[in-house]
Amino acid sequence: MTLSLEAARAQAARDFDASVARLCALLRIPSVGTDPAHRADTRRAAEWLARELAGLGLVVAVEETDGHPVVWARGGSGRPHLLYYGHYDVQPPDPLAEWRHPPFEPVTEEGPSGPRLVARGAVDNKGQLMTMIEALRAVRTSAGELPCSITFLIEGEEESGSPNLAPYLRRRREELAADVAVISDTTMLGPDRPAITQMLRGLLYVELELAGAAVDLHSGLYGGVAPNPIHALARMIASLHDDQGRIQIPGLYDTVRELDPQQRQAWREIGFDVEQFLGAVGITRAEGEEGFTVAERLWARPTLDVNGIWGGYTGAGQKTVIPARAFAKLSLRLVPDQDPETVLARLRQTLEARTPQGYRLEIRPLAAAAPIRIPAESPFFRAAERALSQVFPHPPARIGCGGTIPVVAMLKEELGIDTLLIGFGLDDDGPHSPNEKFDLICYRRGIESHIALLHELGRDTS
């Protein structure tokens, strides 16, 4: 077949208001996957998507897992074979009081880049997922068929850490065989400045429990001789960074791949607005590792953050207690070529060595994901760059992302394929915050970009 890019884009433009209406219908389903009260709603979102995909002529299955179902769909023929991944579950909307409108009643507001949809899931991931589906719709409507093979894999547990996805991928390896995966769950540098995310940091997340005495003690009767796990934990946490922002875990940097000078130069030139990025969230002074730019610290350097800490009395007023235990949640972001298991072993060794006499430490691993680096040399990556260049006034930047998308590592490990991370979010979308939004210009260009990608790939290999 020959896909007419212009015809498909014109069709998408004619149909855009209806595309927005369909996205709103999906946003009205409160598919909060982590909340048992929304179990039925979450399934309803899966079924809604299955109907949409069936309506596009795809073969569709809603497949059960130990958690929320996976929506699988297959269509088209020939090579290449694309695997579109997305998720239909959304973050809990809390704190509810901070929303200007009810989170599951999408509202259009005017922003600096024009109208935007405000609702939970607007950008993460319903809006971005729908850019793919609406692109397919436009292509089918204008050309009558798809230019290559495509499979959809849409899960409902991304916000829960995808606990049932790897077993599903193993079970359905044959039905999921593809040449490359495509995910729209990342950001651009601005509405006019597209980006392809080439690096994702990995993650190691642990919970620490440090115990002193057998019971909580009165700070008057025991203060001065009782071990205080809050003090000891504070010292251990303080010991994990030096004054130059380097992580103090022996051997941690041994396998960190140095950034090549070309990459550093490219990142300096992409126009990442550091002041805007930090100022938007009230950071008055960037922390971190000396000798690296903000983009390098975020995208290409390992970091360590304590994500939570608790122990002793935390209510109103005073209670003179020396607690028996103190706790922390601690995570590291990992970069190529750090292996989460090796880092866990080093972290364990370090913290155990720094546990003072008289205390007992327990380390409970909660999550691990390998860092990702997508080869820019692949024909798919090049095709994506060409596609975005046709839709936006600027060519796409190759950026990194400090976050972790564990499914990318899973797809590589279980199915042996790389992923194209082509995202249409903006830094101020607030994907996990109240008043999450998605600019309509991003939605529109997202749809057009996926049309252009199908056009490039269909042409490439036909």
Next chain:
Amino acid sequence: MTLSLEAARAQAARDFDASVARLCALLRIPSVGTDPAHRADTRRAAEWLARELAGLGLVVAVEETDGHPVVWARGGSGRPHLLYYGHYDVQPPDPLAEWRHPPFEPVTEEGPSGPRLVARGAVDNKGQLMTMIEALRAVRTSAGELPCSITFLIEGEEESGSPNLAPYLRRRREELAADVAVISDTTMLGPDRPAITQMLRGLLYVELELAGAAVDLHSGLYGGVAPNPIHALARMIASLHDDQGRIQIPGLYDTVRELDPQQRQAWREIGFDVEQFLGAVGITRAEGEEGFTVAERLWARPTLDVNGIWGGYTGAGQKTVIPARAFAKLSLRLVPDQDPETVLARLRQTLEARTPQGYRLEIRPLAAAAPIRIPAESPFFRAAERALSQVFPHPPARIGCGGTIPVVAMLKEELGIDTLLIGFGLDDDGPHSPNEKFDLICYRRGIESHIALLHELGRDTS
């Protein structure tokens, strides 16, 4: 009058079972003063005490305050004039699941020193308060009258920090005029080893709030450049002690009175069983200031403890957040001649100086109480020593107490009187813990000790 010590003690012995029954009746009233759900119960305890004291022929008033009422009572005549202080409110019984029996249904269990009452408030303070009341009862019953003037002052807000007591003392200064106060709310060295507490540590309690960015941030998208208030707070806490256990607040030790060698020698000889004391609560290694014994660290040295810490995600599983804020509750125990206001100023200066760039610190003072040293040279102190020597197989030790009883400083400041701290608790009573208990041998000897004290004081000055 002439009080026959033997007759009064014999009367107390005959009446002891009834004394236990009366204490049980008081223990059955769940007077949890801090819990609004128990407001009526708390008042019921005050009214129960008022009836008991009226039954002993005292003039009684239940006096309103802005919180729970004060029970005031007056009886006897002549000098000296004793002011008995106690409190009828009790700690919340939480965690309820850890009680062997319901906390407000007193049960007699067998312990190593014979039977003991288990109930919330058994030792703190209902049991100890009742030693005074039952002593008066035995004296009145056997002698027909009291050997000197006595006033009762029983509050219902001790476990809340006595917020309305100082105004009450100022308002009723004349009705409360006395020569010396008597409080039974401290411990002995063992069931056979009585003690008079001669030193009480003071208290300074603050809450810290350290803010970084304006909002909680995603640790993937911002980790490496975002300020992390948990890290900064950990560093600040870690900086407050050196490796020798000394508090690192400049000038803190300037006004700390050195222990005189005689005192240190006496404390070494009183038979304080450190291994038992630490082992009972599972402390495998004493922390604290090098160069001081455990008793000295507990009774006569300032200490600093973080009593609570919280920030970020503290629920189950993982959330990759960098919190905007982290909090801590921090307190110091003070010793003569440290002034809480001066210490607060030094603490504030120290913490502010150690707040890193890019963070904002707020310090909220929650409580302050001066340290106490009771002059052992007073005739009252000597009389108390003689009284205890007549009841116990060993003479009383002069001990310190690491805790704080703010009312002692209030009585000194508002009424100008010292306090005799004659306590009958044991280290393992668990006054703020589940299964709080009071050994009946301690209850009995407490009653006898207060009889003997009245005998000594009545004789002394008649």
